[in-house]
Amino acid sequence: ANLGYYSIMLGKMVGEKGKVYAVEPSVHNYCMLKLNIALNRLEDVVETFNIGISNETGTGKFYESAKSNWHTFYPKVHSGTGTESLMTREPIDVPVMTIGDFQKGRRKADLLRMDVEGFEVEIFQSLMPLIRSQDFRPKILFEVHQPRYDDNEHNMRDKLRGLFSQGYYTKFLSSNNYEETTRNFLRRKGYEPDAVVRTDGRNRGMFHNIANEDAVELICDTDFVRSVLLECRH
8 A cells, every 4th residue: 555645546436435455564654654544534434454465374574675665575576677676674574464364354345456566476376266266356456567577486477367267357558668669569469559648757558458368478578567457357
């Protein structure tokens, strides 16, 4: 949840009858999250938790960065330039839970949103048993961290294909930077953006209904993708 920007946005969207569960493992970020929720008078809608979500319940090693939005449970970078050098100290122990354990006694989420610096691989692993049971089919919005994926050590490709085998597909995809290289690659695949949005000092292309294997290639083998919304067809 970081400092609460999206938690507040979602809290206002779902209204007083809805519920947002905001999970943030960093103590400093969590304090700011709580403050921002209170300032927006959303305490009854947004429930906060100073834990992490993982593929097991217990204690996880959490690496803090010089930048508050780059903390992670998975600091290793497998390709390109990454953020390992920005990790400021030895990891700290943080309580973690699987999604299955976390949701016990709570309302099932319709949407999972995550920006977890590569740890989405473990969270997807945590999700799969629930999805296979057909008991839990949330929309999944995640930020892509391709340099942290590796087919041998940290396999995102298998996780995506597992989700696709259960009826998920890429409903929307935003590009990292919609410049010539990205544009030409996507055009060769037959894709044109629905819109190009200027944000964070760059242009981002917005695409829909990317074919499954094209999505796997884009997410795992290129640095073209910023974020993805997965949705289940059934």
